[in-house]
Structures are given as structure tokens and as C-alpha cells.
């Protein structure tokens with residue numbers, strides 16, 4: 546059966562940055578939006594109008610002084626927030642629109658208007674900290690979307706899966722001592738931003754609810770599936786989230802200029818399927834993905850398309866196909882899987 550898949554898409558997202566602000570440029574979304582028009586996919590998808598996040602929503606995570614500082618960049622030709630992150634005239638509004646897009650996607654999925662949704666927004670968010678922009682990120686879209694669901698809607702437990710090449714330091718910090726959110730990140734390590742060791746498992750009440758899978762460059766479809774099959778699935782099934790959110794970064798694509806990973810379009814579809822299977826088991830399929838990185842424009846576009854086909858349930862990969870895809874990775878990633886499981890074993894009876 547096909548699913549009702551929503552997308553957040555708005556040409557205002559193209560108004561952040563200049564042509565010189567490589568690699569996180571408007572060309573990324575422009576290419577995705579063009580694909581949606583030309584492939585006929587648009588007709589199958591439900592449009593979710595974004596909105597500007599309210600200050601009180603930004604303040605669910607960010608410090609007031611930081612929000613004010615970013616607001617102060619509005620109308621200015623260029624401001625530098627961090628060595629990687631700059632703003633142009635409209636960036637403050639666009640960044641608020643990214644957060645509001647994710648919040649609206651959460652709402653449409655929670656009300657059942659959509660079974661799942663993909664927020665095709667920019668700037669990305671997972672590196673942003675309460676008082677600091679970082680790594681092309683201004684406001685932390687996924688963190689605020691999750692806090693919005695937890696505090697303003699009837700959601701108690703959220704699983705965040707972050708498959709971006711880079712560790713989502715901002716997301717980890719947001720929920721490091723919070724057992725309402727299980728944060729699961731697979732990333733290249735060591736790499737930007739430097740965090741994300743397997744030993745970072747959360748603290749206080751959040752111990753065991755922060756799971757990092759640090760990988761050496763070179764991991765491909767089989768490696769990612771081996772890890773999701775042996776670590777993510779057992780933990781997620783035990784956690785039983787009410788909602789799943791995904792930091793979908795496509796810089797693990799095999800030709801991405803920033804990364805050394807080897808994931809293909811089919812790999813992204815398979816990862817999506819694994820997460821959809823968890824969502825189907827735990828929370829009637831409720832899943833909200835948001836775009837993070839991905840800098841090979843053609844690869845990004847094709848991979849987003851593969852993810853959307855999967856979300857629509859048009860190309861369901863069977864369990865047998867997934868098992869087949871992960872086989873080579875089990876052996877290659879054996880030691881990291883073991884190490885991660887040892888660290889979190891005290892908190893997850895499934896590993897005992």
C-alpha cells in the first residue's frame with residue numbers, strides 16, 4: 546500500500562547565502578526541486594507549507610542572546626557567524642523558515658494528514674548549539690522539531706537517527722541527559738566536528754540514550770545496514786518511540802566531495818526502509834526526515850529521490866534483500882559493533 550508522504554519545499558529556502566558560499570549553496574535545493582517537477586514525483590507528494598518559527602520555538606533550544614544576534618544580521622549583505630557559516634540579507638528569515646518547516650512536518654505527521662514527511666530545507670541544523678552557529682548550521686532544525694513535539698504535542702519518546710557524514714554535536718548535546726530522546730548517529734570519525742566517540746553514551750538520566758557509531762572512511766551500503774540491523778533495530782524496538790526523526794545527510798554518498806563514504810542511492814533507500822520498518826512496528830509509521838548535508842549535487846538529488854520513493858512505499862525492499870545487502874558489512878564492522886554494544890549493554894536488556 547502506498548503511503549501519504551509530505552514534503553516541505555519552498556523557493557524562499559534558496560534565498561540564503563551567495564553563489565560563493567560553497568558548498569552549502571542554493572544549487573542543492575534547486576536541483577532537488579527541479580527533479581520533483583520533472584520526474585512527476587511532485588504529483589504523488591503532499592505539499593506541506595512551511596512557516597516562520599516563532600521566537601519562543603527557537604528559544605526551546607537556543608539562547609536569547611544568540612537568537613538576537615542572528616536576528617541582527619537581517620538585511621545585512623554578509624556576516625560571518627563561524628568559519629564555515631555565513632549569513633546574507635535573508636538568512637535569519639530562511640533559517641526560521643527551516644525550523645518552522647520541520648515543525649509543520651511534525652504536525653502533519655502527528656495528525657495523520659501524512660504518514661511520513663521529508664523537510665527539504667536549508668540551512669541544515671544538526672551542528673548548531675544553543676549559543677553558536679557551526680558547520681553551515683544556524684538554528685538546529687531537528688532539535689527544535691523534536692522539542693516542539695515533546696513540549697507542545699502529545700509525544701513522549703522520539704528516536705533521532707542521524708546518518709549525515711558528520712556527527713550531530715548540537716543534537717547530541719541537546720538530549721545528552723534526556724531519556725525522552727534516543728539519539729543514534731553513524732558518522733565518519735575522526736572528522737568534523739570532532740565529537741561522536743563510541744564512549745559518549747549520555748549522562749545522568751540520559752545514559753544509554755546517546756549512541757554513536759564512529760566509522761573509518763570507506764563504509765558503504767553493507768556497512769551502514771549491518772550497523773542499523775545489529776545496533777539500531779534492537780535498541781529502537783525496545784525503546785518504542787512515538788515518533789522517529791531523521792537527520793538525512795547525503796554527504797555519505799560515494800562521490801561526495803567532503804566525505805570518504807561509499808553509500809549509493811540504493812543504500813539510502815535501504816536505510817530509509819530499515820527506519821520505516823521500525824516506525825511501522827513502533828509508531829504507526831510516523832517518520833519525519835529533514836535534510837542536513839550532501840554536496841554532490843547529482844548524487845544528492847538522486848538519493849533524495851530514492852528516499853522519497855521508499856517513503857511512498859513504491860519500492861519496498863524486502864527483509865531478504867536487506868539481509869543480503871548487509872552481509873559483507875557484518876564482518877567488516879564487527880569490532881565497532883561489539884564496542885558500541887558493550888558500552889550501552891547495561892542500559893538495553895536486549896544486548897544482555
Ligand SMILES: [Zn+2]
Pocket residue numbers: 709710711794796837838839
Ligand atoms: Zn554533514
